Amino acid sequence: MASDRIFGLVMAVVALAYIASATQIQTSFLTDPVGPKTFPIIIGSVCALSAIFMVFKPDPEPDWPVFRTFGALFFAVIVLVAYAYALKPLGFLLPTALAAGVLSYQISPKAKTAVLSGIGLSVGLFLLFKYALDLGLVPFPKSWMV
């Protein structure tokens, strides 16, 4: 109940903001009868309508995980974001081993298997991508390689 209502409300606000920014789209002098604004505005309006419908006619509440699991999910997102930033400056092997290890630990909290799967995946995938599939991956930070 509440989740659908909150999500509907958020989406309605997003849709309105979307429509508002669509009205600001620059039009060029070479324009067609529809122009670049109309279609986004239609989409925004349908989106707002469906979102408001969700607010007034919500489905039963989904079973959300407990608070601690939310913490774990949030942590996983942080790890993935950090991984996205680290991949270029730090090379493939180190960030991959860390990120894969953390994710593995989060799915099954056993330190030994997590470490093993982190290292195994990092090295295994590197060999696969670099040599079998010939993708240009950098194993280590550039400064380490002379």
Added chain:
Amino acid sequence: MDVISNLAMGFSVALSPYTLMLAVIGCFIGTIIGALPGLGPSNGVAILIPITFSLGLDATSSLVLMTAVYYGAMYGGRISSILLNIPGDEPALMTTLDGYPMAKAGRAGDALVLSGFASFYGAMFATLGLMFLAPLLARVAYVFGPAEYFALYMLAFTTLGGMASNNQAKSALAACLGLGIAMIGVDNSSGLPRLTGGNLHLFDGVDFLVAIVGLFAVAEVFFFIESHGKSSSIGVKLDKVNIPWGDIFATRWTLFRSSVVGFIAGILPGAGASLGSFMSYMTEKSIAGKDGGFGTGVPKGIAAPEAGNNAAAGGALIPMLTLGVPGSGTTAVLLALLMTLNITPGPTLFTERPELVWGLIASLLIANVVLLLMNVPLVKIFVKVLMVPAWVLLPGVTMISFVGIYSLSGSYFDLLLMVGFGVLGYVLRKLDIPTVPVILGILLGGHMEDALRRAMVISDGDYMYLLSSPIAIGLWIAAIAGFIAPMFLRKFLKKPQRITD
């Protein structure tokens, strides 16, 4: 005898050693992807697209490889349904209903072989159907103008929402979300940026591959973290594998009927393989009646959903290839592949790139035979694959997704966007909002707007032009019916829940 000469040309493409090798590799990878719970046809194909693209394969080769993966995944889904009572992918859900009870009764081998044969029958039926029906539909599609295409896109969105979701408002919301994202970037006709918020990274728009991999693959990891991989249970042991000739013969009419039902469900836009297996199971169940024993592990209950599922998978390729409108989540992903390869699906594809279309059809026929051989005598290899624990598989899938997307653009921004889509996918699925319309919206948004704008240029701004031809009117009626009808039919079409021990 057009078909035969075309097919001969197709086989000359497909039987080149290189293409043949790709088809076999695709079948093998596909079966594994299908068998692994947590990796289905859509996310499996999705994470492979960036990688095939960076391998630099040509259009025909990549298409052959990926459709072999697609067919393979449809075969593989049944393995974990039968042995673990966990559907390897969504369409295989119906196979758990009779497959797992049969396996528990000590006939795991029979169930696997029978379902493998049913998959072959359904897929073969659909591929032959594709061969004869697709060129006909392509001819019809020639008369489609912008008004008809706009109506067709409407139809795809409304039926997809109507059939595949439990709440019309939510599916409409999902479609708008996708369409809205598709609008971001430089406008095609005026050349000016739209809705980018001034962010330079967004000027090129949001790459649909980033969205697909995020929504399908990264979101899956969050679900596994939430459940701590607990759903991986110990299943039934498989000992000897014999061919149950008697069961295959006894289900011959079931196979035929289910293939027809599945094939039709597959062609309908928005229905796809899940609905195909569901409809064919339900049809057979009502034909068999109360004494049929459906749900207790009868052969017909295994043959029907598998034949239906694979027939629908083949059928779903027809609207995708001839009209450029995918019929299901996975074909939406295949459409993304075509668009990445710069191939415009549609009627012209059949006249301008016949070697591609017929090479693909021939490869599908070959892939089917290869899959039957892989999935009957060699099924034990794939059963071993089920032993891969979630704590290796899911981190692996995530890392492959990252490398794939990273190798496409080399930009950390796309990776962040992918993680964002992963979070979005988790929230949407939790709230029972379908993610397939989002993908479809991102894929088709640009085309849909172009169709509308071109129609308006032709008619000089008269909106009645959208209803100017009988085809367009028919499509609009079907679109509206497809959106409204499920509201009344929902009572009868309630999806049965998975049985638990």
